[in-house]
Amino acid sequence: MRPLKIADGIYDVGVKDWNIRDFHGYSTYMGTSYNAFLIVDDDKVVLIDTVKEPFTGQFMENIRKIIDPKKIDFIISNHAEMDHSGALPRVLHLIGEDKPVYCSKMGVRALSAHFNDKKIDYRVVKPGTEMKLGKRTLSFIETRMLHWPDSMFTYIKEDGILFSSDAFGQHYASHENFDDEMGVGLFDHAKKYFANILLPYAPRVEKLLESVEAMGLKLNMICPDHGILWRKQPEKILEHYASWARQETKDKVIVMYDTMWNSTEKMAKEIVDGARSTGVEVIPMSVRNWHRSDIMTELMDAKALVVGSPTLNNGIFPTLADVLSYMKGLKPQGKLGAAFGSYGWSGEAVKLLNKELEAMEFELIDDGIRTLYVPNQDALKESFDFGVRIGEAVKAKKG
Numbered sequence: 001m002r003p004l005k006i007a008d009g010i011y012d013v014g015v016k017d018w019n020i021r022d023f024h025g026y027s028t029y030m031g032t033s034y035n036a037f038l039i040v041d042d043d044k045v046v047l048i049d050t051v052k053e054p055f056t057g058q059f060m061e062n063i064r065k066i067i068d069p070k071k072i073d074f075i076i077s078n079h080a081e082m083d084h085s086g087a088l089p090r091v092l093h094l095i096g097e098d099k100p101v102y103c104s105k106m107g108v109r110a111l112s113a114h115f116n117d118k119k120i121d122y123r124v125v126k127p128g129t130e131m132k133l134g135k136r137t138l139s140f141i142e143t144r145m146l147h148w149p150d151s152m153f154t155y156i157k158e159d160g161i162l163f164s165s166d167a168f169g170q171h172y173a174s175h176e177n178f179d180d181e182m183g184v185g186l187f188d189h190a191k192k193y194f195a196n197i198l199l200p201y202a203p204r205v206e207k208l209l210e211s212v213e214a215m216g217l218k219l220n221m222i223c224p225d226h227g228i229l230w231r232k233q234p235e236k237i238l239e240h241y242a243s244w245a246r247q248e249t250k251d252k253v254i255v256m257y258d259t260m261w262n263s264t265e266k267m268a269k270e271i272v273d274g275a276r277s278t279g280v281e282v283i284p285m286s287v288r289n290w291h292r293s294d295i296m297t298e299l300m301d302a303k304a305l306v307v308g309s310p311t312l313n314n315g316i317f318p319t320l321a322d323v324l325s326y327m328k329g330l331k332p333q334g335k336l337g338a339a340f341g342s343y344g345w346s347g348e349a350v351k352l353l354n355k356e357l358e359a360m361e362f363e364l365i366d367d368g369i370r371t372l373y374v375p376n377q378d379a380l381k382e383s384f385d386f387g388v389r390i391g392e393a394v395k396a397k398k399g
């Protein structure tokens with residue numbers, strides 16, 4: 001399948017990783033790709049980014065199908081993370097150790113700290129620097145903390161192609177390569193990627209989109225380092241990013257819980273029904289069955305998170321602690337929160353869950369509800385009514 005010609009003299013020489021399922025804690029249930037780009041121009045041949053180290057052989061094979069790798073004049077590293085830089089030492093070994101690697105100022109710091117013992121000729125490109133390759137001119141846009149300090153974009157003025165590194169990507173390996181070849185689901189993959197990787201930096205995404213607009217860049221194609229390339233309607237992914245960065249929400253509730261003997265689950269089911277009876281969308285998510293990265297994706301456009309845990313050894317169930325710790329780091333903003341759970345004697349879980357919700361600056365709907373062991377009819381009714389209160393609070397909240 002690869003290499004893939006994306007424009008005259010420009011190729012995606014990256015690789016698809018069909019089998020990866022866990023990408024630093026994110027469930028990539030459809031694999032991913034490590035896109036990397038070769039530009040063959042009249043005066044210079046340039047490689048933008050590399051791939052994850054174990055794929056170096058296949059990557060070099062892709063390059064060889066286009067050109068003798070020794071003809072590559074230099075490498076641009078848009079992002080130092082190992083899925084784009086892991087192959088760098090071996091690639092340099094094969095194309096010539098003296099070939100320079102252009103990156104941002106923070107890129108030098110990050111790459112040097114990855115390849116400690118390797119002598120690499122790093123060169124800093126500043127925003128505004130232009131590089132003539134022959135027919136084409138490259139320029140660079142600093143995108144610090146989107147999502148690492150070193151991150152940057154590379155842009156080809158003449159073709160209107162933006163190489164956007166991790167921004168606008170999706171963890172998705174497929175036979176399709178471009179947005180116009182994909183059916184439904186493409187934006188779901190992009191949304192999951194945003195929710196789990198870029199959400200903490202949402203304010204920076206908003207600013208970046210504003211500055212890209214102010215620069216008046218012609219954008220015929222946006223080429224991220226993961227997943228599908230945007231060529232038909234690149235503006236669509238920009239619009240989605242604008243909405244996700246604003247953390248726009250709808251009347252939607254996530255009921256996330258775990259249970260040992262099903263009592264908390266019985267409460268969860270009633271809460272779901274109660275909230276649904278008010279007309280809002282409700283998604284029950286047992287953390288045993290839903291991956292934390294999918295919960296995050298659903299939470300992004302929800303107005304409320306309701307968390308249920310039995311009390312276990314005076315604490316909350318560890319599976320919930322896992323998801324809450326992950327969630328806190330991703331900094332979802334402007335949500336309502338509520339907690340519930342079954343207990344046997346001391347019953348600390350609900351209070352502790354409330355603390356977790358408050359630590360994320362979620363606005364508590366009320367103190368939450370607890371049930372002693374197995375919920376009886378009254379307790380089930382209390383859970384249903386709790387769900388109704390949650391639904392009403394969600395409808396009263398502005399999106």
Ligand SMILES: Cc1cc2nc3c(=O)[nH]c(=O)nc-3n(C[C@H](O)[C@H](O)[C@H](O)COP(=O)(O)O)c2cc1C
Binds near residue numbers: 309
């Ligand atoms: C290993 C274990 C530890 C527990 N520790 C506590 C505890 O510290 N305080 C408490 O109130 N209940 C404790 N419980 C009781 C549970 O919270 C209670 O059985 C509850 O109904 C379980 O809810 P579930 O069916 O949703 O799992 C414990 C139960 C187990 C199995």
